Amino acid sequence: MRTLGDVETRELRYFVAVAEELHFGRAAQRLGMAQPPLSRAISQLERRLGVALLQRTSRSVTLTEAGEVMLHEARVALDAVEATEHRTRRAAHATVDHPSIVLATKAGASSELLAKLLDAYAAEPGSIRVDVTLCGPGEQTRLLRTGRADVAILHQPYDDTAHFDIEELRTEGQVAILPAGHVLTTREHLTLNDLADVPDLPLPRWPRPDGSYPAGPGPEVQNHTQLLQLISLGRSLMVSPDSCRSQLRDDVVAVPVADAPTITTVIAWPPHSRSRPVADLVRTALRL
Amino acid sequence: MRTLGDVETRELRYFVAVAEELHFGRAAQRLGMAQPPLSRAISQLERRLGVALLQRTSRSVTLTEAGEVMLHEARVALDAVEATEHRTRRAAHATVDHPSIVLATKAGASSELLAKLLDAYAAEPGSIRVDVTLCGPGEQTRLLRTGRADVAILHQPYDDTAHFDIEELRTEGQVAILPAGHVLTTREHLTLNDLADVPDLPLPRWPRPDGSYPAGPGPEVQNHTQLLQLISLGRSLMVSPDSCRSQLRDDVVAVPVADAPTITTVIAWPPHSRSRPVADLVRTALRL
DNA sequence: CAGCGGCGATACCTCAGCAGTATTGATGAG
């Protein structure tokens, strides 16, 4: 008989799968197992905790309030376990191989800032190799939480910085990127309201984490190059931090958006990091 | 055959036990199991990770660099798993029972501040019961990490706030608490150097987390009441935040210590807390 | 309203792998 206080990661993974799918069959498939043992594992978990996590009818599965909490906490815990594995591996690797750190950043964002940072850090005494991982929006925090990256460049308020130590690097307003020659480009300033319903320039649709796209009129895009091309073709628009102006082609125009949220670029790292190189990199960033 | 990326909490618990004891036999005893399966489990873990965590001779066990990382990360991960369990239980409990939140604070610290906070919060609309857990120094952070508490009052720089969201409540200098009539009480200010080696007032010795005491000349103490009594008997001294003056008996005297680190009292909560009551409590604290 | 289909739970079985006992092998101390 297993005692209380002995939850295994396997159980957490099972629960997260069911809680996300809200369907035992699909969850089992995703986990590469049969449905009955999954059902059993979940109800054992519930019995051991003495807590109902799911409300099941034969037609549907829903989360209880406690289940919602569990889902949230379990994701965090699983990330921490995964981070243990990755960071240990990387630590071992660093001792034999050349040490390096992994920096995660959103593709196409803050590139001059990043370039300056990497140059400045490389010039520091005792600096090591920095592997830059370009990832999709919102992916950086996950890499950092799961230990696949050591530092990340994030953008408040878009990215959730809750689990990290951060230092602010730069704060800037936002501009709308519009096709050259469009009516709106004649204005000095715009507001978000002006941009919400421009019939000929619908907002683009980005893929969700699972790869599907939300419904809507705008074009589906995977990256900023695509989007910029669509904008220059007069098919869409975007709102972006001020600093992106330096990289714009001349067939698009930037117009300040007065009431768009201010973007703060931050450098983030796991809260208990004891990595000397990470500390050096952060210090370098703050001196820029 | 278990695939990579499937570390179980059991393995982490085993590793932490061995890494802490640096002795397979004792670790096995602590885990309530025999030594051979523990040895096997650890070497399986190493093989699966492809990383040497321990250097064993038949006389001693030491951690490799990767092992140090693993120990640190594994503790964090295990706390997160434990937190999952506790918070889920508490969430379920809250829905049937009366909801409440648990506040952890160091015994004997910031009592007037805390009293004011609890009163002010109780007067708020929608406030719920607050269970106060008084714990030993440094214990608060563990309660918060493992989900046994929802908020804590911490004191920088003593407590490690790395894993939490915090708001500063108060900053204050420190004073030395001395027996009334002692020579040092005639001074306007003291320095830490003045206090380091007062032959008749040795610094007290507090228990370590495992219950043992460090060696030294000072008296062993378990709590502040004990220590205050020893001070009034002319056997010891202590350095404490300024605000403790209001609770002093008249047979001890407080003298400012010029170079002692400034103490910041902060309210801390887990970084991803979505608890409405916690947010209310923090807001109330900031308005004090 | 009866039959069908989808879905979670139950019953029962198999086997992987975890834990226990006994023993070996290595190494430092006396």
Next chain:
DNA sequence: CTCATCAATACTGCTGAGGTATCGCCGCTG
């Protein structure tokens, strides 16, 4: 050289995780 200590190995037993077959519940449909 011998003994004591401690981790690793060999072998065995059994718990419990996972698979298959099936049931029971319920919404849908003709």
